[in-house]
Amino acid sequence: MRTLDELDVDGKRVLVRVDFNVPLKDGEVADDTRIRAALPTLEELRRNNAALVLVSHLGRPKNREPELSLRPVAGRLGELLGTDVRLAPGVVGDQAIAMANELQPGDVLLLENVRYEPGETKNDADLADQLAALADAYVNDAFGAAHRAHASTEGVARRLPHAAGRLLEREVKTLTAIIEDPAKPLVAVVGGAKVTDKIAVIDRFLEVADAILIGGAMCFPFFKAQGHDVGSSLCEEEGIAPAKLALEKAAQGGCRLELPNDLVLGDRFAAEAERKQLDGVDVPDGWMGLDVGPRTAERYAAEIAQAGTVFWNGPMGAFELEPFAAGTRAVAEAVANAPGTTVVGGGDSAAAIQQFGLADRVTHLSTGGGASLELLEGKTLPGVEALS
Ligand SMILES: Nc1ncnc2c1ncn2[C@@H]1O[C@H](COP(=O)(O)OP(=O)(O)O)[C@@H](O)[C@H]1O
Numbered sequence: 001m002r003t004l005d006e007l008d009v010d011g012k013r014v015l016v017r018v019d020f021n022v023p024l025k026d027g028e029v030a031d032d033t034r035i036r037a038a039l040p041t042l043e044e045l046r047r048n049n050a051a052l053v054l055v056s057h058l059g060r061p062k063n064r065e066p067e068l069s070l071r072p073v074a075g076r077l078g079e080l081l082g083t084d085v086r087l088a089p090g091v092v093g094d095q096a097i098a099m100a101n102e103l104q105p106g107d108v109l110l111l112e113n114v115r116y117e118p119g120e121t122k123n124d125a126d127l128a129d130q131l132a133a134l135a136d137a138y139v140n141d142a143f144g145a146a147h148r149a150h151a152s153t154e155g156v157a158r159r160l161p162h163a164a165g166r167l168l169e170r171e172v173k174t175l176t177a178i179i180e181d182p183a184k185p186l187v188a189v190v191g192g193a194k195v196t197d198k199i200a201v202i203d204r205f206l207e208v209a210d211a212i213l214i215g216g217a218m219c220f221p222f223f224k225a226q227g228h229d230v231g232s233s234l235c236e237e238e239g240i241a242p243a244k245l246a247l248e249k250a251a252q253g254g255c256r257l258e259l260p261n262d263l264v265l266g267d268r269f270a271a272e273a274e275r276k277q278l279d280g281v282d283v284p285d286g287w288m289g290l291d292v293g294p295r296t297a298e299r300y301a302a303e304i305a306q307a308g309t310v311f312w313n314g315p316m317g318a319f320e321l322e323p324f325a326a327g328t329r330a331v332a333e334a335v336a337n338a339p340g341t342t343v344v345g346g347g348d349s350a351a352a353i354q355q356f357g358l359a360d361r362v363t364h365l366s367t368g369g370g371a372s373l374e375l376l377e378g379k380t381l382p383g384v385e386a387l388s
């Protein structure tokens, strides 16, 4: 992997892929961990006389959804850098080109949400060409998106002199070192909402971990596979077959696969929802599981306390809503107090641990959820491979 030490940026215009896919609330940045994490790279490039064109995605827009504009991110980044950050209305096209052409060394331009372009997730060659035309060199510091082979993470790297940013470099080095020889027992805690994306890694973790603790919306395909009712819980259909396979594999021994045995239910996904505890996992009609229950939280905390290495990705529930935050808080506290090596990864998991004031109590706080899972399971990340 080429690093910033090997890239000449003096007087150059540099396209920097960042992962500014941050949680938003009421049109404001709710957690700026990922923006702060990119600052060392951005500051180093500016010190070295580069002009910066930043590119990021935000959420998963199906069209040009205005609530997924990077406008609030440009504002927050400007405050953190102490400089004006302009936002180009388009990712590519005349206006973006004109604004990029105006840049002086040290200036920072942020392009609009790159997923407004349908070619981004298809790694479209034309889009990669257009992105490459905006700059003289390319730096990828978006570790959180390095598991995606998209135009701004993979295609463009093949078209410009390139290097990894300091964040991506540090993430890959730290996570690789931890997984090389993890202290045992190795406990993986997996929750969150991106079930179809992440359920595949459970299969691999069953071969390397001693226990896997499932929470968040990840548990519902498992419950459905076991014949339980899931009510209106978030339950991705595509997850059910892999969940069934994982249950069968776990039954053969080697690694324990733990599921919740109690839940906290809401009648809708809202802080004002009606809430009730369920001692069991059969969710009645009209209700959804929005957190693990207190017995599950206690059980998981005990597992985490005796682990040699803990890897946690994905909140245990809808922690952004206070009535459904207790399970995630209990796991965060257990991770913070654990004597072993602790790694927490994911945009939302990082936001949760920040929210609870425990971010400085873990061995490594990773900006990537899916990316760190795929790295830890031994996959080559396309965004990293393109930098070699
Ligand atoms: N039971 C649940 N039902 C619906 N959403 C959930 C549930 N548990 C967790 N979530 C949601 O999962 C989201 C985070 O998932 P994900 O992006 O996979 O994690 P990370 O960013 O840490 O990798 C949070 O916004 C949270 O509200």
Ligand SMILES: O=C(OP(=O)(O)O)[C@H](O)COP(=O)(O)O
Residues within 6 Å of the ligand: 019, 021, 059, 060, 144, 145, 148, 194, 345, 346, 347, 348, 367, 368, 369, 370, 371
């Ligand atoms: O937030 C992200 O991943 P994460 O939720 O696993 O931490 C990354 O920005 C990747 O986003 P994507 O899963 O929509 O490609």
Ligand SMILES: [Mg+2]
Residues within 6 Å of the ligand: 346, 347, 348, 349, 369
């Ligand atoms: Mg997330």
